[in-house]
């Protein structure tokens with residue numbers, strides 16, 4: 001039984017990082033005239049109303065997007081992301097927060113294709129409603145990990161897969177590397193973006209270690225770690241994004257963006273950007289170095 005609902009976390013600092021990176025990757029794809037596809041394996045409901053009791057109860061967006069929203073700077077690395085969020089809030093107040101699927105739709109062109117997968121019945125019903133009018137989007141109620149493997153490579157031969165599980169079931173940390181290996185065997189040039197939480201329990205470290213042991217190369221990581229997490233983050237002390245096959249030169253873009261966010265979060269935090277392939281596995285501990 002799935003109980004995770006993203007409305008409690010929408011617009012938090014992890015969403016800022018995830019969605020800003022997602023936008024930058026999609027903008028690169030949209031620069032070329034050829035159409036592309038986007039698969040969101042754990043799409044959620046699409047858009048989130050921050051005025052609801054659920055979002056207000058945790059208030060996570062107050063430590064996330066809100067400080068950036070209040071100090072919008074047209075030159076900053078987050079300008080594009082904040083402008084896109086603004087396009088969902090016509091009267092100027094921050095109320096509607098676009099999730100990954102809505103952000104992708106805002107960037108993608110009519111000939112580009114969205115495939116949005118969500119398993120939770122309630123979330124799926126909302127997703128279906130939110131995308132009913134989108135002619136270039138298909139919504140599916142299914143297991144996202146299965147779609148990750150079945151739907152690649154895309155007919156367009158260009159595009160991005162976002163893998164953004166809730167990690168509600170602890171086995172997802174082990175399943176993700178397995179499914180990613182299978183997907184990359186079918187599509188070695190494919191671009192994949194994975195989000196994960198940094199938790200004291202260390203599930204993410206095991207996942208990165210497992211990925212490091214595969215023969216997947218070209219894995220670029222961005223992590224933001226809170227040095228003094230607020231009480232209400234439920235043990236999540238940071239947020240990570242891993243991109244397989246990022247566009248040429250993306251490391252610099254990612255470094256600037258990650259640092260910018262970390263420097264301005266309400267809670268004190270550090271940024272790190274590294275290639276996972278370069279991380280050594282310590283012979284003594286069997287763990288990854290510097291993680």
Ligand SMILES: C[S@@+](CC[C@H](N)C(=O)[O-])C[C@H]1O[C@@H](n2cnc3c(N)ncnc32)[C@H](O)[C@@H]1O
Nearest residue numbers: 042043044099100118119120143144164165166
């Ligand atoms: C972190 S949320 C997604 C947020 C969304 N990608 C965004 O950025 O706006 C994870 C979602 O995965 C859904 N989910 C959980 N297990 C799933 C599975 N096996 N397949 C597809 N979706 C699943 C949850 O119901 C939840 O809506």
